[in-house]
Amino acid sequence: MTRKISLLAFLLLCANAIPGRAEKLDPIVTEGVVNAPVDAVWRAFTEKSVIEQWMVAKTEFELRIGGIWRTSYNKDSNLNDEMAIHHSILAYDPGRMLAFRTIKTPANFAYPAITSAWNVVYFESAGAGKTRVTARMMGFEDDDQGRRMRAFFERGNKSELDALIKFFDTGVSQTVR
Numbered sequence: 001m002t003r004k005i006s007l008l009a010f011l012l013l014c015a016n017a018i019p020g021r022a023e024k025l026d027p028i029v030t031e032g033v034v035n036a037p038v039d040a041v042w043r044a045f046t047e048k049s050v051i052e053q054w055m056v057a058k059t060e061f062e063l064r065i066g067g068i069w070r071t072s073y074n075k076d077s078n079l080n081d082e083m084a085i086h087h088s089i090l091a092y093d094p095g096r097m098l099a100f101r102t103i104k105t106p107a108n109f110a111y112p113a114i115t116s117a118w119n120v121v122y123f124e125s126a127g128a129g130k131t132r133v134t135a136r137m138m139g140f141e142d143d144d145q146g147r148r149m150r151a152f153f154e155r156g157n158k159s160e161l162d163a164l165i166k167f168f169d170t171g172v173s174q175t176v177r
Helices: 002-016 038-046 048-054 112-116 144-170
Strands: 028-034 058-061 068-072 085-093 097-104 118-125 131-138
Touching: 028 144, 038 048, 038 118, 038 131, 038 144, 048 058, 048 144, 097 112, 112 144, 131 144
Parallel strands: none
Antiparallel strands: 028 131, 058 068, 068 085, 085 097, 097 118, 118 131
């Protein structure tokens, strides 16, 4: 627990040290219990073949600090086109925590300020064969755009976690292809 708090404090300190990047709205906290062991849920976030079964139609994932996680909800994307989304890996603790920030959005995305936000996802055992996933999304400005963006991602993050839970409950792909 101390490691999680220390890393989160470090990430917040670094983010707030960047001019114009003060967090003003509360983070989005999305939490749920997945009926799968931690190692399986970790793979669902970090391995291409599993990510594409529940989260997005197409992805490439480079698990290293500064690595790029490229995704698209369109299976025909080349992952560099105007439909692609790119994230930069900020930090990770294998099987425990993954932190990332969006650095490229799809063309005409309604919330370009998303590149000022970041996500930290925690994975912890919730008993035999179960994993508690806690995702914290931070960095929303307290203005009209920030409030609308926060509401959009609050719904989207819940939907994404629900898809993960359903995937492990049913074993059925949840992505739109």
